[in-house]
Amino acid sequence: MTLASGHQTTPSPIAPPKNLKRSGLNILGWAVLAGLLAWSWEGADMRPMALIDDAANMGQFAAGFFPPDFTEWKMYVDEIFVTIQIAIWGTVLAIVLSIPFGIMSSENIVPWWICQPTRRLMDAARAINEIVFAMLFVVAVGLGPFAGVLALWIHTTGVLAKLFSEAVEAIDPRPVEGIRATGANALHEIIYGVIPQVLPLWISYSLYRFESNVRSATVLGIVGAGGIGMLLWEYIRGFYYAETAAVIILIIVSVSLLDMLSQRLRKLVT
Amino acid sequence: MTAVSVKNLSKTFGKTNKALKGVSLELEESEMVALIGASGSGKSTLIRHIAGLIPGDNSQSRIDVFGSPIQTNGKISKGVRNDRREIGVVFQQFNLVGRLSVLTNVLMGVLGRASSFRTLLGIFTRAEKKLAMDALNRVGIASHAAQRSSNLSGGQQQRAAIARTIVQGAKLILADEPIASLDPASSRKVMDNLERINREDGVTVLVSLHQVDYAIKYCPRTIAMRQGEVVFDGPSDQLTPQFLQQLYGSESVELLAKEDQRELVPENTGPEPAEQETEGRRAFAYAAG
Numbered sequence: 057m058t059l060a061s062g063h064q065t066t067p068s069p070i071a072p073p074k075n076l077k078r079s080g081l082n083i084l085g086w087a088v089l090a091g092l093l094a095w096s097w098e099g100a101d102m103r104p105m106a107l108i109d110d111a112a113n114m115g116q117f118a119a120g121f122f123p124p125d126f127t128e129w130k131m132y133v134d135e136i137f138v139t140i141q142i143a144i145w146g147t148v149l150a151i152v153l154s155i156p157f158g159i160m161s162s163e164n165i166v167p168w169w170i171c172q173p174t175r176r177l178m179d180a181a182r183a184i185n186e187i188v189f190a191m192l193f194v195v196a197v198g199l200g201p202f203a204g205v206l207a208l209w210i211h212t213t214g215v216l217a218k219l220f221s222e223a224v225e226a227i228d229p230r231p232v233e234g235i236r237a238t239g240a241n242a243l244h245e246i247i248y249g250v251i252p253q254v255l256p257l258w259i260s261y262s263l264y265r266f267e268s269n270v271r272s273a274t275v276l277g278i279v280g281a282g283g284i285g286m287l288l289w290e291y292i293r294g295f296y297y298a299e300t301a302a303v304i305i306l307i308i309v310s311v312s313l314l315d316m317l318s319q320r321l322r323k324l325v326t
Numbered sequence: 327m328t329a330v331s332v333k334n335l336s337k338t339f340g341k342t343n344k345a346l347k348g349v350s351l352e353l354e355e356s357e358m359v360a361l362i363g364a365s366g367s368g369k370s371t372l373i374r375h376i377a378g379l380i381p382g383d384n385s386q387s388r389i390d391v392f393g394s395p396i397q398t399n400g401k402i403s404k405g406v407r408n409d410r411r412e413i414g415v416v417f418q419q420f421n422l423v424g425r426l427s428v429l430t431n432v433l434m435g436v437l438g439r440a441s442s443f444r445t446l447l448g449i450f451t452r453a454e455k456k457l458a459m460d461a462l463n464r465v466g467i468a469s470h471a472a473q474r475s476s477n478l479s480g481g482q483q484q485r486a487a488i489a490r491t492i493v494q495g496a497k498l499i500l501a502d503e504p505i506a507s508l509d510p511a512s513s514r515k516v517m518d519n520l521e522r523i524n525r526e527d528g529v530t531v532l533v534s535l536h537q538v539d540y541a542i543k544y545c546p547r548t549i550a551m552r553q554g555e556v557v558f559d560g561p562s563d564q565l566t567p568q569f570l571q572q573l574y575g576s577e578s579v580e581l582l583a584k585e586d587q588r589e590l591v592p593e594n595t596g597p598e599p600a601e602q603e604t605e606g607r608r609a610f611a612y613a614a615g
C-alpha cells in the first residue's frame with residue numbers, strides 16, 4: 057500500500073522556474089565570443105578562400121614530400137638522440153631545482169614571505185617560452201645543445217615547481233604533525249612526512265614534463281640550440297622536401313615511442 | 327616530581343568558540359591518568375596544548391612538563407623542540423606515514439635526538455634499528471616491521487605509534503582517544519601496552535577516553551571535562567553511573583556506553599580495511615588539490 061501511494065504525485069501546479077539570470081548570462085557569453093572572433097578576423101589575416109584558390113599550388117608542394125628520402129637516416133637518428141639527450145638533462149636539472157622551489161612555494165609549509173616571492177619567480181620562469189630562453193642562451197653560451205638544455209631547465213623548473221607545490225598543499229597534515237610531536241626538526245618533517253606522500257605524483261608529473269620536453273626540444277634547433285630542429289630548419293629553408301619528410305616521420309615515431317614508454321612508467325607509480 | 331602542570335589555560339577558536347576555559351591540572355611522575363568527556367569537551371585541544379603543538383589564548387597561563395616551560399601566556403617556548411622529545415603523542419587518528427614501513431615510522435622516534443645530517447639521509451644505526459625492533463616486539467607487532475604502515479589494522483597502527491614513543495624514550499605519553507575506533511579486543515591490547523609501559527618504565531601517561539569503563543579499569547585517577555572545564559579530578563572508582571549523571575546529565579549516556587553497544591571496527595589480520603581507509607584519504611587529498 058505504501059509503495060503505490062508513494063508514487064501517487066499530483067501534477068505540480070507550479071512549472072519549474074526558468075532561471076532567468078542563467079539564460080541572460082548565456083546569451084551574453086555567446087555574444088562576447090562572437091565579438092571576439094570578429095575582432096580577431098583581420099588581425100589574424102583570415103583568408104579561407106586562399107585554401108581553395110591555391111589548392112593546386114599546395115598539391116604540388118605536398119607532392120614534393122614524397123617519397124621521403126631516408127638516405128641520411130644515420131645522421132637523423134644521431135640528431136634525434138641529441139634531442140632526447142637535451143630533454144633528459146633539461147628535465148633532470150629542472151626536477152632537482154623544483155624540489156626546493158616547489159616546497160618553498162607551498163603555503164602549508166613555509167610562511168607567506170617565502171611562499172609569495174618564490175611563486176612569482178616561478179611564474180616568470182613559466183611565462184616565458186622555451187624558445188625565447190633558447191634564443192637568449194644561444195647568445196650567452198653560444199650555439200649548440202647546451203643552450204637548449206639551459207632553456208628547458210629554466211622553463212620546466214617554473215612548471216614543475218608549481219605542480220609539485222600543488223601536490224604538497226594537498227597532503228594529509230596529520231602524519232606530519234605526528235613527526236613534529238617526536239621533536240623532529242622541519243627538514244625531518246619534509247623528508248619523512250611530506251615527500252613520501254607526494255612522491256608518486258611528483259614522479260608522474262616529472263615523466264609527463266619529460267614527454268613534453270622531448271617535443272619542445274625538436275624545435276629548439278631552429279634558433280640554433282641543438283638537436284634535430286637545426287637540421288629540419290636547414291632542409292625546409294633549402295627546399296629539400298623529401299629529406300624534410302623523412303625527418304618529420306622519424307620525429308613522430310620517436311616522440312610517440314617515448315610517450316608510450318613514459319605513460320607506462322607513469323601507470324606504474326600511481 | 328611534577329610531570330605536567332597546566333595553570334589557568336584557556337583556548338578560544340575563532341571569536342567565540344571557547345574550547346578550554348581556565349583549565350588547571352597537575353600530574354605526578356609515573357601516574358596513569360584518564361581524561362574523559364563527551365566529544366567536543368576539549369580533550370584533544372588540551373592534549374595538543376600540553377604537547378606544545380598549539381598556543382593557548384593570550385592570557386595569564388602556563389604549561390610546564392617536567393619543570394620546563396612548554397608555553398607561557400599563549401606563547402610557545404623557544405626550546406619546545408627539546409621538550410617534545412620527552413613527550414610521546416599517540417593521536418586519535420593514527421598519525422603514521424602510510425607509505426613508509428612500520429619500522430621506519432617507529433625509527434622516527436630517534437629523529438629528535440640523533441644527528442640531523444645522518445637521519446636526513448635516511449641512515450639509521452644498527453643500535454637504533456635494534457631499539458625500534460625491541461619496541462615493536464614489546465607491543466607485539468615485530469612481525470609486521472617491514473610492511474607499509476597503511477597495511478596494518480587500526481589497532482596495530484596504534485601500537486606502532488606507541489612503539490614510536492618507546493623509541494623516542496618519552497617520559498610522558500599523551501594518548502588522544504587511542505581506542506576510539508577500535509574493537510574491544512584491540513582496545514584492550516592498546517590499553518594493556520600503555521599500562522605496561524607506565525608500570526615497567528615509570529612513564530607518566532595521560533590518556534583521553536570516550537568511555538568510563540576503560541578509565542575505571544586502567545587508570546587509578548580520572549580527570550573529567552565538560553565544555554572546556556575540568557568538572558572532576560579524583561579516584562576513578564568514584565565515577566558511578568549516578569555520579570556521572572550528576573556531572574553530565576543526558577550526555578552521560580555517551581560516556582557509559584558499554585563495549586558491545588559501540589560501533590566497532592574489527593581488528594583484522596588482512597590488509598583490506600586499513601588499506602581502504604588510507605586510499606580514501608589519499609583520494610580525498612588529491613581531489614582537494
Ligand SMILES: Nc1ncnc2c1ncn2[C@@H]1O[C@H](COP(=O)(O)OP(=O)(O)O)[C@@H](O)[C@H]1O
Pocket residue numbers: 339340343344345363364365366367368369370371372
Ligand atoms: N582546529 C580547530 N579549529 C576550530 N575549532 C576547533 C579546532 N579544534 C577543536 N575545535 C573546537 O574545540 C572544541 C573542543 O574540541 P576537541 O578538543 O576536539 O574535543 P574532544 O577531543 O573532547 O572531542 C570543539 O567545539 C571543537 O569544535
Ligand SMILES: [Mg+2]
Pocket residue numbers: 366369370371418502503
Ligand atoms: Mg578529540
